[in-house]
Amino acid sequence: MTAVGIDAIEIRTGKLELDLAETFAPAKGDDPEKYTKGLGLHASSFPDAYEDIVTMGANAAHRLMERKGLTPADIGRIDVATESAFDNSKPVSTYIAGCLEQVFDEDFHHANKGERKFACVAGTQSIDDAYNWIRAGRHRGRSALVIATDTALYARGDPGEATQGAGAVAMLISEDPDVVELSTEQGFGSADETDFLKPNQQFPSVDGKRSVQVYLARMREAVRDFESVAGTIHPDDFTLLPFHTPFPGMVRKAAALAYRHTIRDTEIEEELAEDIGRQPRPEAFDSDEAYVDAMGEYTDELVETDQYRDWYDRVVDPTLEISREVGNWYTGSVHVARASGLKHALENDMDLTGATLGVASYGSGAQAEVHAETVQSGWEDEIAALNVDEQLDNRYSISYEEYEHIHDVHNHDKDTDAEAEAFTPPEGEFVFDGWGRMGERKYRYVE
Numbered sequence: 001m002t003a004v005g006i007d008a009i010e011i012r013t014g015k016l017e018l019d020l021a022e023t024f025a026p027a028k029g030d031d032p033e034k035y036t037k038g039l040g041l042h043a044s045s046f047p048d049a050y051e052d053i054v055t056m057g058a059n060a061a062h063r064l065m066e067r068k069g070l071t072p073a074d075i076g077r078i079d080v081a082t083e084s085a086f087d088n089s090k091p092v093s094t095y096i097a098g099c100l101e102q103v104f105d106e107d108f109h110h111a112n113k114g115e116r117k118f119a120c121v122a123g124t125q126s127i128d129d130a131y132n133w134i135r136a137g138r139h140r141g142r143s144a145l146v147i148a149t150d151t152a153l154y155a156r157g158d159p160g161e162a163t164q165g166a167g168a169v170a171m172l173i174s175e176d177p178d179v180v181e182l183s184t185e186q187g188f189g190s191a192d193e194t195d196f197l198k199p200n201q202q203f204p205s206v207d208g209k210r211s212v213q214v215y216l217a218r219m220r221e222a223v224r225d226f227e228s229v230a231g232t233i234h235p236d237d238f239t240l241l242p243f244h245t246p247f248p249g250m251v252r253k254a255a256a257l258a259y260r261h262t263i264r265d266t267e268i269e270e271e272l273a274e275d276i277g278r279q280p281r282p283e284a285f286d287s288d289e290a291y292v293d294a295m296g297e298y299t300d301e302l303v304e305t306d307q308y309r310d311w312y313d314r315v316v317d318p319t320l321e322i323s324r325e326v327g328n329w330y331t332g333s334v335h336v337a338r339a340s341g342l343k344h345a346l347e348n349d350m351d352l353t354g355a356t357l358g359v360a361s362y363g364s365g366a367q368a369e370v371h372a373e374t375v376q377s378g379w380e381d382e383i384a385a386l387n388v389d390e391q392l393d394n395r396y397s398i399s400y401e402e403y404e405h406i407h408d409v410h411n412h413d414k415d416t417d418a419e420a421e422a423f424t425p426p427e428g429e430f431v432f433d434g435w436g437r438m439g440e441r442k443y444r445y446v447e
């Protein structure tokens, strides 16, 4: 069977940066370490006044196509995953195609376009759709452009405000991919949950503490479901484990449970038993509560062991390096985590060709998905072509007052667009260019 997977990746960050420890924490009267240590975040990315989900997605896709020497004829579908859409009918992919048609000679009239919604897991679902389309043989030799783009804003004063972010990840899904081949095996954990939702409103209704528990519960189901088709997972199976990363502290919790689950009945559990005992087993307890308490105590000790720390530092921590600087990108977050881990490997001269990644996506509402990916021989060139460090370094750092201004500019209920002043000059990129006759958003390319 021909390999199908991710052939190219581009990351586009919002051009503004809010420093959480230096700027946000003092304004909120918080200890900076709540952000840097507790949540694991240093900064958030925000879109400048002329940026939005369309410009970030189109700019990422444009760079990807230019770099790969592609024309619209090479693209058979454009799927956008977002939970920040501004139109309940016309998909964001049409706006992005419209942007790209301004800079390419050909059009995308032949391309199937759509928009995927299931909170943050929709980016992974769009990759799935592209994978299935290619596997079904309906692609006529073409590739799919998958764009995960979000402006993750919370109402001011919401606890989620600390985890905001904005950016897009564009991915090319093709036969014989250069970056990773996707496994056929997948695991799902999906349930009707009300942890985080936006019932026809821009800013989410969030039960933050519960959302953390729902993430863990659905992820646990997805891991078990994956094991039911792919076999029992051992912690050494995966060289990197990119998770959906609303904030790195969330991944720290998920990773501890993943490690605990995958060392059970292995030589690692036996080796650790000398120091911290074996994992509690439910049959040894009279009540669920006593079992859960004992598991909690075991986990607290487990994460302090050298074995766990070594595993975490090698397999999980590298996937969090970009996220720490940009915050939550919702649909793009797990794809940023994958890119971050690969970038770390490249910078540390690791030979990853043939290595296996375990990719764990999550979307509120709620669904987790787990699959494996095999790193392909072209990964180094692809990851070396990313300019994400340059983009991060060039961000304009906003004061708290400027943050409040830009938050208002992007608030759909506030009429600030007319006088919205940008903090950075646009150059060589698509920009928001006002409103059209039917309430549509308009875009133009700035040389």
Ligand code: CAA
Pocket: 031, 032, 033, 034, 035, 037, 038, 039, 120, 159, 160, 161, 162, 163, 196, 206, 207, 208, 209, 211, 212, 215, 244, 245, 246, 247, 249, 250, 328, 330, 362, 363, 364
């Ligand atoms: N030094 C070190 N650590 C500190 C600290 C300090 N001074 N002060 C606090 N901390 C730690 C806390 O102990 C806590 O860590 P633990 O959870 O490990 O105990 C962490 O920092 C955060 O502190 P709080 O729990 O007090 O923070 P909070 O209540 O203000 O907000 C939150 C946390 C509820 C997750 C909030 O950020 C939120 O609502 N976020 C949005 C929802 C979200 O991202 N949920 C994640 C799962 S859902 C999902 O993944 C989908 C999605 O993308 C939204």
